[in-house]
Amino acid sequence: MxxxxxxxxxxxxxxxxxxxxxxxxxxxxxxxxxxxxxxxxxxxxxxxxxxxxxxxxxxxxxxxxxxxxxxxxxxxxxxxxxxxxxxxxxxxxxxxxxxxxxxxxxxxxxxxxxxxxxxxxxxxxxxxxxxxxxxxxxxxxxxxxxxxxxxLANRRGIDLANLSQLNQSILDRLESGIVVVETSGAIRHMNAAAWHLLGNPGNWRSKPLAVFAPELDKHYQQWIHEVSPRTASYDLRHQQATELRVRFTQLGTQTRRNTLINLEDTSEQREKVQGVKLASLGQLTASIAHEIRNPLGAISHAAQLMSESQNLDKADTRLLQIIQANAKRMNLTIESVLNLSRKKEPKRERLPLKGWLHSFLRDFMLQHNLKEKQVTLFIEPADLMIEFDPAHLHQIMWNLCRNAFKYAHENPQKLQLDIQGGTPAHSRDVLLNIIDNGRGIPEDLRQRLFEPFFTTSTQGTGLGLFMARELCLSNGSALEYLALPTGGCCFRIVFSRATH
CATH class of the missing domain: 1.20.1440 (de novo design (two linked rop proteins))
Known part of the structure; x- marks a missing residue:
């Protein structure tokens, strides 16, 4: 069909x-x-x-x-x-x-x-x-x-792999710390310098930043929510010890982004500033020695000669005593400033912290008639080592312990002095706390503690804490005051570049 x-x-x-x-x-x-x-x-x-x-x-x-x-x-x-x-x-x-x-x-x-x-x-x-x-x-x-x-894709892949390997090699060799963080907060990459600055954290890959550096993570979250994508820098203390300057920079797009965190240890910069400061102080003290000390000596000598006169009444004698006492105090201040400006370059040595402190406290207790129960020493781990000039460390510890002895209590027999030291988790630095059970320092005076010539005592020069902090800075360390909720004073020394 x-x-x-x-x-x-x-x-x-x-x-x-x-x-x-x-x-x-x-x-x-x-x-x-x-x-x-x-x-x-x-x-x-x-x-x-x-x-x-x-x-x-x-x-x-x-x-x-x-x-x-x-x-x-x-x-x-x-x-x-x-x-x-x-x-x-x-x-x-x-x-x-x-x-x-x-x-x-x-x-x-x-x-x-x-x-x-x-x-x-x-x-x-x-x-x-x-x-x-x-x-x-x-x-x-x-x-x-x-x-x-x-x-072509294979060649480009090889080139990208080589470039990535080269970039990683460059990052690993940088002296400044580099950390790459994902949007979730997990660590994607960390070079050797950053690993050292953050206290040699173990098994850090893909772990949240907050686990190893809570202070850094706090600033990171603030940057993410308030500043990003603009670059920003912050100063912080890692684990309440290492002073760092961090810079946050966005990598990638807004939707798929990572963050590049640059870490810099400010201790080296701090030491340079310290050197400039001491040089300026040396020039100042040279002028002081010439312009003030010589006239002050003449005043003191004249007052001493006048005190030998037989024609002085009680009022005149009292005025001469005031002149001589204040001349001595002024001379002591000048001597302290001169000693600070003449301070030689620190000769750092590896010191066993617990052994050195044990020897120091034994001498301090002997000279100030303190009982053994009034002073406690706790260092963990016991074999902790620091790098510091022994003479400078002795001067710092003597100053801090002497202040506690003089100002914590009117009766020194009521003094309780606790020396505590150790290394915080995920930190390369060593902390040493000098704690007393005294009255503490009023909040309005804490900001001026380390200012030169600031003192609340009529007998002091106001240079003790200032000199202690300057000696710490010259040794690559830091000295700070911590307020205690239980009362008393706590001065903390942060030793950098600690080794075991």
Whole structure:
């Protein structure tokens, strides 16, 4: 009937051969899956080999079904293109050409067997052959471009890996600390300098910053919520010990960003400022010695001569005593300033902190008639070592302990002096607290404790704490006052660059 669809049955020309080829192909498919799973032989060999088998099977199906008129010849494009992916080159081009030749040859052979002029089928096979060759040519160009892009991507990947390794090497060798933190607060990278500044934390990778540096994390959170993406710097004390200057810089975009944290130890800068300060103080004291000390000596000598006169009444004698007492006090102040300006460069030594303090406290208690129960010493770990000038440390400790003895209580027998030292977790520095049970220092006076010439005593010069702090600074350490909620005074020495 005209207009009725014509369905072509596969294998209609040779059903027996068609049955054998389908059964064989099923077995080949099972074997191919197993060989692909075990990757034997090589995947490139498998791709070419199984493509040839697919082409041969399709040709047999075409033969048993009556030629290209069955409509499945277009499937030959797939096995022709697969070798370009597995093994591009002359083999793949040759397979495409041979497939086209065999396709036309198959139609000629079928036409000769039937004894018919099969012009339509030949035209169909020619068009299909042209399409296969065109697809092969386009596939070859696409594969070549993809191969070039893959090689370029591989080279770029190697370059990026080398650049990343170079950048990491540079970061690791920087003297300033570098920490890269993710948005979640987890540490992504830390160089050796930062690791040392943060107290050699163990197993820090992908851990929150707050675990190792809560003070740093506090400033980081403040920067994230209030300042980012602008760069900002802050000064802080890590673990209440190491003085650091930190700078936060955003890396990446606002949505996918990391933060670069630059850490700098301010102790070296502090020591430079200290050197400039002492140089200026030396020039000042030279002028003091010339302009003040000589006239002061003349005043003191004149007052002494006048006191030997027999014609003085009690009022005059009292005035001369006031002149001499204040001349002595002024001379003591000048001597203290001169001693500070003449201070030599510190000669640092490795000192066992607990052993040195034990010896010092024994002498101090002996000279001030203190009982053993009035002074306690606790250092953990016991083998803690510091680097400090022994003479300077003696002067600092003597000054601090002497102040506690003089001002903590009116009756020195009520004094309780506690010396506590150790290393905080995740900190490289050593803390030493000198604590007494006295009245403490009023809040309005704490800000001026370390100012030169500031004193609340009529007997002092106001230079003791100032000199103690300057000696600490010259040794790369720090001296500070801590208010205690329980009362009393606590002076803390922070020793930098501690070693065990």
């Amino acid at each position: 005209v207009g009725q669809s014509k369905f072509v049955q596969l294998g209609a020309q040779n059903k027996e051969l068609f049955g054998w080829i389908t059964a064989t192909y099923l077995l080949i498919a099972i074997i191919s899956n197993l060989s692909s799973y075990f990757q034997w032989p090589d995947l490139a060999i498998q791709g070419v080999g199984y493509s040839i088998i697919d082409i041969l099977v399709l040709f047999v199906i075409l033969y048993t079904s009556g030629g290209v008129s069955v409509g499945i010849g277009i499937l030959l494009v797939v096995p022709v293109l697969i070798p370009y992916i597995c093994a591009p080159g002359q083999v793949s081009i040759a397979m495409a050409a041979m497939t086209g030749i065999c396709l036309i040859g198959l139609e000629i052979w079928l036409g000769l067997q039937d004894g018919l002029n099969n012009t339509t089928s030949l035209t169909h096979s020619g068009i299909l052959t042209s399409f296969i060759l065109l697809a092969s040519w386009l596939g070859d160009r696409w594969i070549r471009k993809a191969d070039e892009m893959a090689k």
